């Protein structure tokens with residue numbers, strides 16, 4: 001099974017390319033699943049819960065930099081972002 005395709009099952013998620021933070025019945029595999037479920041999932045979530053509020057508290061007007069595109073990074077195992085330019 002490909003980790004790349006895991007969120008694209010139309011029975012699970014009919015519109016995977018739409019950013020919808022209020023999506024209902026979310027079932028995600030960002031940390032994998034089954035026997036090899038990410039051992040660092042708790043740590044990763046705890047870091048995000050601490051770091052993101054601190055970031056937005058410190059930079060309340062944080063926004064994408066005008067004229068700059070978000071660049072995606074495709075890697076053999078995990079996709080991610082190569083460049084995200086922001087203005088504070």
Ligand code: HEM
Nearest residue numbers: 003029030031032033035036037038039040041043044045
């Ligand atoms: C947001 C951060 C993270 C994401 C999105 C993530 C994602 C994943 C995914 C998708 C897998 C499953 C890979 C597979 O099935 O082939 C995995 C496995 C694993 N992750 Fe993470 N991870 C994160 C952070 C961490 C951290 C912080 C640690 C360690 C401190 C960690 C340690 C591991 C280990 C050891 C495995 C292998 C588990 C096994 O095979 O039994 N991860 N992670």
